[in-house]
Amino acid sequence: MGRNPVTWLGSPTFPSAARAALADTQLRGNLAHATGTIRTKRAAVVSELPDWERLRLAGEAIKDDVLANLDTHLTRLEAAVTARGGVVHWARDAAEANEIVLGLVRAAEASEVVKVKSMATAEIGLNEALAAGGVSAVETDLAELIVQLGDDRPSHILVPAIHRNRAEIRDIFRATMPGASPSLSDSPADLAEAARAHLRRKFLSAKVAISGANFAVADTGSVVVVESEGNGRMCLTLPRTLITVMGLEKVVPTWRDLEVFLQLLPRSSTAERMNPYTSVWSGVTPGDGPSEFHLVLLDNGRTATLADEVGRQALRCIRCSACLNVCPVYERTGGQAYGSVYPGPIGAILTPQLGAGTDDPSTASLLRSLPFASSLCGACYEVCPVRIDIPEVLVHLRSRSVTEKGPYTPEAVAMAAASWVMTSPSRFRLAQRLLGPLRLLARHGRVRRLPWPASLWTDSRDVPAPPKETFSAWWRRTRGPTSRASSGSRTRSRAPAPGRTAHSALWRRLRGRGTLPNDAGTAPPDTGAPLLGGAFADLVRRVRGGRRG
Amino acid sequence: MTTRVALMATCLTDTLYPDTARAVVRLLERLGCDVEFPDAQTCCGQMHYNTGYRRQATTLARHTARTFDGYDAVVAPSGSCAGMVRDLYPGLHRSTVRVAGRTYELSEFLVDVLGVTDVGAYFPHRVTYHPTCHSLRMLGVGDKPLRLLRAVRGLDLVELPGARECCGFGGTFALKNADTSTAMLADKMQGVLDTGARVVTAGDNSCLMHIGGGLSRLNTGVRALHLAEILASTEEEPWVATR
Incomplete structure (x- = not known):
């Protein structure tokens, strides 16, 4: 199996990519401003709809039905598109899809194509594949154009240049856009006008356009693209040949289903009640728009994802970006740290699934690191218009990462040890006591520096000094042990012995009498006369680090 | 009973x-x-x-x-x-x-x-409340902690800016993605400091260990204190610092 271009070759793991991104003050400022703005706007337009939660449920249900009956819906879609004069192609992976598209472009004798912003074509690395075949692809979405001219990578699903501010965009245009004035200003109107003039020439000369699809209605074979700038409408109507690359999961059964998503998508993505342009076409119409239409149905890891009962919900995604905009991790690292065209929370669950089975070790490391790029705060799930339980899938994929790495990593060994300790109350109490000496490192009630791996914490936060007495020790000292409510006959947990010393017989005797010196090193005051006098208590106190009575 | x-x-x-x-x-x-x-x-x-x-x-x-x-x-x-x-x-x-x-x-x-919001507590300090992510989004405790805090005598409750945002703890996330975690913590601390509160409280000591660990590292003088300790404090037996 070849490399899946859903990840960028040579990308480091998330933690190290994030480290670099976090140090970029310009990026941090741009992102905080952009995500903060869209987040507030989204909340406002969503709150206008009293049935928002029911719309989300409907979106979830429709997508789940589509995924459960994907074969039926896709077969119906193929038949409907074909009946209306379109040609349907099936691509198992990126390489197949790219080959199909390049072949179609060559057949149309075009050396340049115009493109509508599309995640599917970004996922398969189509522009690079076309360039290798001698065809130049021109991105016509403003943000995508900025990324392309800047020889940059996208950092957001909806706004790929979200990491750029207008001064940076002006500099990119001045340096790389044919015909851009050297005195171009950084006002949004001037920047948009420069892009408009540049793109207009491209629209009018293009023979072939390439798009993705937001939805395709199986009933009528109608393909839908929603957009904001009108560049999509130009691409979809002006050239002679239109090629659409669409992920298998984008099919919806009927127009009634589409109605749900046309409410969910714009509010979630651009925080608009309705997006400015919705283009729908069904096959070809003589004398109106492209005379040739090709629909490439792309798998590229989707059917494998569908086989995973927990992970498959990621295929409900309608690429709105709401999860990115609310994610506290994304807001700080930006999208490029995720090493993929799919960043943010959805990327952290989609990329490892689409890219699974890679034979490149560094790509495999990146894919294993992505599900950990989240604090599991759940903000993504809260806003997802199709109710993808992203935290659930993250944890599920973490298990997969852990299994892949095997049981002998330092982390796996530590986790196994922690679990061994904590499945036994006596071992747990002993471990609690072993933490006691940490107090020696404490100053004014806090520990400021610890060796690796605890240094990962103490590099930026203090740790409270362990208390002189844990709560459970206090409880035993003041209240005595509580046996389990359901079965009083069960013996209570053993208190740990102080090591294999000559005292062990003595400890057994003490335990039998229920007057075991507790963690505080003194016998409970209300248990009658202690078996031994102060000398023993003193010894215990010294052994245990001189805890207070 | x-x-x-x-x-x-x-x-x-x-x-x-x-x-x-x-x-x-x-x-x-x-x-x-x-x-x-x-x-x-x-x-x-x-x-x-x-x-x-x-x-x-x-x-x-x-x-x-x-x-x-x-x-x-x-x-x-x-x-x-x-x-x-x-x-x-x-x-x-x-x-x-x-x-x-x-x-x-x-x-x-x-x-x-138990059906109580006034638990008879007394805590004469300026306090801000951080709703931890799992309380908020997993359990859906809503404003219950705030209702309890509002009933505490002497307590001056100030709203935390960006309250609903994660503090960056996330369990092992704080170690595995320590840099990102710290960046999130910095913003949370800024929110806390902006309130002028002397105490930040929450219903979870793991998040408080994170926020408090950062506030302590920077010697801000703001204390992270669990909600239970505020609610247990009374005029007769007021809360006292043990460390």
Whole structure:
């Protein structure tokens, strides 16, 4: 199996990519401003709809039905598109899809194509594949154009240049856009006008356009693209040949289903009640728009994802970006740290699934690191218009990462040890006591520096000094042990012995009498006369680090 | 009749924050509960579960379910541990289903089960409240902690800017993605400092260890203190710092 271009070759793991991104003050400022703005706007337009939660449920249900009956819906879609004069192609992976598209472009004798912003074509690395075949692809979405001219990578699903501010965009245009004035200003109107003039020439000369699809209605074979700038409408109507690359999961059964998503998508993505342009076409119409239409149905890891009962919900995604905009991790690292065209929370669950089975070790490391790029705060799930339980899938994929790495990593060994300790109350109490000496490192009630791996914490936060007495020790000292409510006959947990010393017989005797010196090193005051006098208590106190009575 | 309540202290609070668990005992006993501390309790398994060690998490969950079997109610002073038991235990093992339905986070137990918002507390300080992610989004405790705080005499409650944003703790996330975690912590601390509060409170010592660890590192003089300790404090027995 070849490399899946859903990840960028040579990308480091998330933690190290994030480290670099976090140090970029310009990026941090741009992102905080952009995500903060869209987040507030989204909340406002969503709150206008009293049935928002029911719309989300409907979106979830429709997508789940589509995924459960994907074969039926896709077969119906193929038949409907074909009946209306379109040609349907099936691509198992990126390489197949790219080959199909390049072949179609060559057949149309075009050396340049115009493109509508599309995640599917970004996922398969189509522009690079076309360039290798001698065809130049021109991105016509403003943000995508900025990324392309800047020889940059996208950092957001909806706004790929979200990491750029207008001064940076002006500099990119001045340096790389044919015909851009050297005195171009950084006002949004001037920047948009420069892009408009540049793109207009491209629209009018293009023979072939390439798009993705937001939805395709199986009933009528109608393909839908929603957009904001009108560049999509130009691409979809002006050239002679239109090629659409669409992920298998984008099919919806009927127009009634589409109605749900046309409410969910714009509010979630651009925080608009309705997006400015919705283009729908069904096959070809003589004398109106492209005379040739090709629909490439792309798998590229989707059917494998569908086989995973927990992970498959990621295929409900309608690429709105709401999860990115609310994610506290994304807001700080930006999208490029995720090493993929799919960043943010959805990327952290989609990329490892689409890219699974890679034979490149560094790509495999990146894919294993992505599900950990989240604090599991759940903000993504809260806003997802199709109710993808992203935290659930993250944890599920973490298990997969852990299994892949095997049981002998330092982390796996530590986790196994922690679990061994904590499945036994006596071992747990002993471990609690072993933490006691940490107090020696404490100053004014806090520990400021610890060796690796605890240094990962103490590099930026203090740790409270362990208390002189844990709560459970206090409880035993003041209240005595509580046996389990359901079965009083069960013996209570053993208190740990102080090591294999000559005292062990003595400890057994003490335990039998229920007057075991507790963690505080003194016998409970209300248990009658202690078996031994102060000398023993003193010894215990010294052994245990001189805890207070 | 008194309610028999089992305290799930949580491993972190038992080990590092005994004052919080003592405060829960004091508070619940003041409200007429019969509090027990099942001695065999260790850890609910959340860390293992969230880090991808599901098998070990299940072992710990089964131990926890056995330990708390038979109580009317299990109360944990932690949104994330209560969330683990209530939301995730039912999917782990058939023996871990029953305890899920009886487990409450402290503020839920006070407001929903005991039906109190004024617990007779006195805490004459300026306080801001951080709603931890799992309390907020997993358990859905809503404004219950705030209602409890508003009823505390002497307490000056100030709203935390960006309250709903994660503090960056996230369990092992704080270690595995320490840089990103710290960047999130910095913004949370800025929000806390902007309020001018002397105390930041929450219903979870794990998040408070993170926020408090940052505030302490920078010598801000702001204390992170569990909600239970504020609610346990009275005019007769006011809260005092033990460290």
